[in-house]
Amino acid sequence: MKVxxxxxxxxxxxxxxxxxxxKLQDQFEVSTEKGSKLDLPETFETSYRxxxxxxxxxxxxxxxxxxxxxxAHVGKRAPMSGMxxxxxxxxxGRGVARIMRKTGQKTGAQDPRTRQGRRAHGPKVEKDWTQKxxxxxxxxARNSALAATTSPDMVSSRGHKFDGxxxxxxxxxxxxxxxxxxxxxxxxEDISLKCATRKIHAIFSELGLGADLHRAxxxxxxxxxxxxxxxxxFRTPKSLLLVVSNKGNLAKAARNLPGVDVVSARDLSAEHxxxxxxxxxxxxxxxxxxxxxxxSN
Numbered sequence: 001m002k003v004x005x006x007x008x009x010x011x012x013x014x015x016x017x018x019x020x021x022x023k024l025q026d027q028f029e030v031s032t033e034k035g036s037k038l039d040l041p042e043t044f045e046t047s048y049r050x051x052x053x054x055x056x057x058x059x060x061x062x063x064x065x066x067x068x069x070x071x072a073h074v075g076k077r078a079p080m081s082g083m084x085x086x087x088x089x090x091x092x093g094r095g096v097a098r099i100m101r102k103t104g105q106k107t108g109a110q111d112p113r114t115r116q117g118r119r120a121h122g123p124k125v126e127k128d129w130t131q132k133x134x135x136x137x138x139x140x141a142r143n144s145a146l147a148a149t150t151s152p153d154m155v156s157s158r159g160h161k162f163d164g165x166x167x168x169x170x171x172x173x174x175x176x177x178x179x180x181x182x183x184x185x186x187x188x189e190d191i192s193l194k195c196a197t198r199k200i201h202a203i204f205s206e207l208g209l210g211a212d213l214h215r216a217x218x219x220x221x222x223x224x225x226x227x228x229x230x231x232x233x234f235r236t237p238k239s240l241l242l243v244v245s246n247k248g249n250l251a252k253a254a255r256n257l258p259g260v261d262v263v264s265a266r267d268l269s270a271e272h273x274x275x276x277x278x279x280x281x282x283x284x285x286x287x288x289x290x291x292x293x294x295x296s297n
Contacts, residue, residue, distance in 0.1 A: 056141035070245030082118030154280030163208030216259025
């Protein structure tokens with residue numbers, strides 16, 4: 001028996017308020033309306049498999065890992081770490097270890113057993129970091145993580161914040177904008193790009209998701225370790241996931257919000273639904289994305 005859910009339609013009343021220096025800025029008054037009933041695909045009824053979900057996420061992350069190790073021809077073009085000394089060998093028969101020593105000194109150098117010496121067995125570029133996973137297991141892990149997004153207890157246990165009366169899954173249908181006695185109704189994925197990010201923020205706040213957006217924004221911290229010097233200075237907590245049928249105007253508007261990820265239905269994977277392997281991500285779907293998932297499954 002298929003599970004039915006209600007589609008949520010969005011109505012936005014746009015007014016203009018005068019700001020400093022006579023500038024006008026749009027203000028948004030958002031309200032929601034109940035739409036039509038929608039049958040959820042059978043994937044939303046998949047049993048919860050936490051071990052399989054974690055294995056699929058770890059496999060996906062491992063397969064993206066970039067090979068690293070010491071550079072080719074090391075020590076010939078430029079000295080490697082631990083080899084930046086002028087050394088000599090004392091030879092045999094002197095009652096000391098047969099290691100290289102700094103020129104004119106008895107201090108050992110370059111050997112792995114010496115102070116400031118090279119690494120004994122450094123990482124190899126040839127190492128294979130990939131983790132194999134059967135295609136059916138990958139699909140089952142995605143479906144299991146997808147079903148976990150419908151449980152408010154699992155979503156809240158993952159750390160997400162939302163209104164207590166919110167019913168999951170949350171599916172968005174049409175978008176109606178009222179401006180100067182003119183009324184325009186389009187699909188939510190075809191929302192206008194004018195002040196689009198502010199509109200999406202107002203919509204999510206009206207739906208009861210504003211607390212989670214603030215959690216991600218306030219939780220942005222400087223990363224620990226050397227990653228802060230390598231283009232990964234800040235770490236932002238994961239907020240809600242927006243699933244669309246195609247990445248259009250709605251995706252461009254929502255991707256600017258801190259912690260919000262946007263993915264198309266055909267690219268949806270367990271890693272999107274369970275970052276780090278922990279299932280129960282706060283997820284918002286569009287009606288078109290649900291229909292696309294029903295066709296693909």
